[in-house]
Every structure is written in structure tokens, then in C-alpha cells.
């Protein structure tokens with residue numbers, strides 16, 4: 770009897786870990802969706818970036834819409850150093866940023882203080 774109970778608890782724990790991992794993973798990486806030939810994706814800046822990693826298709830125009838909902842000033846600026854982009858994110862106001870997808874690669878972005886990071890992957 771004890772063994773059965775132990776097995777059930779064990780299976781439950783594994784299910785919980787798997788569920789948590791997938792849930793978390795889903796929040797971290799997202800693929801942009803195409804609207805009229807433009808890849809679009811929304812990113813929320815709140816204690817970090819969500820999704821943190823954005824997958825883009827090479828050669829298709831891309832636009833990120835970033836909204837800062839975090840009242841702290843840490844995420845006030847966003848910097849895409851590879852693209853020479855530095856933008857201010859006003860609180861609760863969506864800011865559109867065009868990303869050059871002509872070259873494949875992984876391009877990091879960060880808050881103005883280099884504390885929070887995200888990544889754009891062009892494939």
C-alpha cells in the first residue's frame with residue numbers, strides 16, 4: 770500500500786514539473802505571427818520581457834510592439850545594440866519597433882541599464 774501511495778505522489782510530482790516547465794517555456798519564447806506580410810509580435814516589459822525570446826523569419830519585415838507596464842524606471846529604455854536602436858518606453862503606451870530581418874542570427878536586446886535581457890532570433 771505504501772509503495773502505491775509513493776508511486777502516485779511521485780507521478781503527480783513529475784506531472785507538475787513537466788506542466789510547470791512547459792508553461793514557463795511557452796512564456797519565454799514566441800514566434801511572431803504574420804499579418805499582411807509583416808511579422809508582428811507583442812512584448813510586455815514588466816519585471817523583464819515577456820516573451821523574452823522572439824523568433825522571426827528571415828527576409829520578412831518584422832515589427833515588435835513593446836508595452837511597458839512596470840512602473841519602475843528600470844525598463845524605461847530598450848536597446849537593440851545590433852540594430853542601433855534605442856527607444857524610450859512610456860508607461861502603458863505600446864511602442865512599435867521595426868526589426869531588420871535581412872540577416873539571420875541571434876540579436877540581444879536589453880533595458881537601458883543592461884539589467885534585463887531578451888533576444889530576437891532571425892532564421
Ligand SMILES: [Cu+2]
Nearest residue numbers: 843880882884
Ligand atoms: Cu534596467
